[in-house]
Amino acid sequence: QKEVEQNSGPLSVPEGAIASLNCTYSDRGSQSFFWYRQYSGKSPELIMSIYSNGDKEDGRFTAQLNKASQYVSLLIRDSQPSDSATYLCAVNMLAGNQFYFGTGTSLTVIP
């Protein structure tokens, strides 16, 4: 069974703090990893992709990948109220031509 696990939250952080979102996946052969943001009633919006171990930074967002631990995370620095959304982890698992999504972590940034 191919699984992507996320803590559903809710996660609350004060404005300006760092939000840390975590994701684990079951398929050791997975090769590509994505973070999407989904506002209520809207579609997933791509934030970050990461393909190799280590950190990848894009503005206030940093994705971290550890394939040995089958773990991917997203850090949001200087969190803003507009970052309040559900964050979805998506993984391409080697055996299939599809993404597997986690259930998402709900983030609330408190002004």
Add this chain to the structure above:
Amino acid sequence: EPEVTQTPSHQVTQMGQEVILRCVPISNHLYFYWYRQILGQKVEFLVSFYNNEISEKSEIFDDQFSVERPDGSNFTLKIRSTKLEDSAMYFCASSPAGIFYEQYFGPGTRLTVT
């Protein structure tokens, strides 16, 4: 910036009726996908499409579902005989290359089966 578009935004249908959901992927993308999201649940893969044929489908994508690229721009999902449990948001996505690359999602069609 190019984007995936979907029509209609909301479709209400009666159980047993056929529905067609429409998508226009980003123009230079080669891979197309349908996903669904039942309210409060996770996004689930339905089908991927490349080079005018299905490349993969999930267990959800049974004989009641079909996809088609009727022309150079549209990509459709047909549900032949809708059930109550088909009520969900349906998202179309496209990707410039294969499965290892980013997928860009359309705004979705909310399907309500009564």
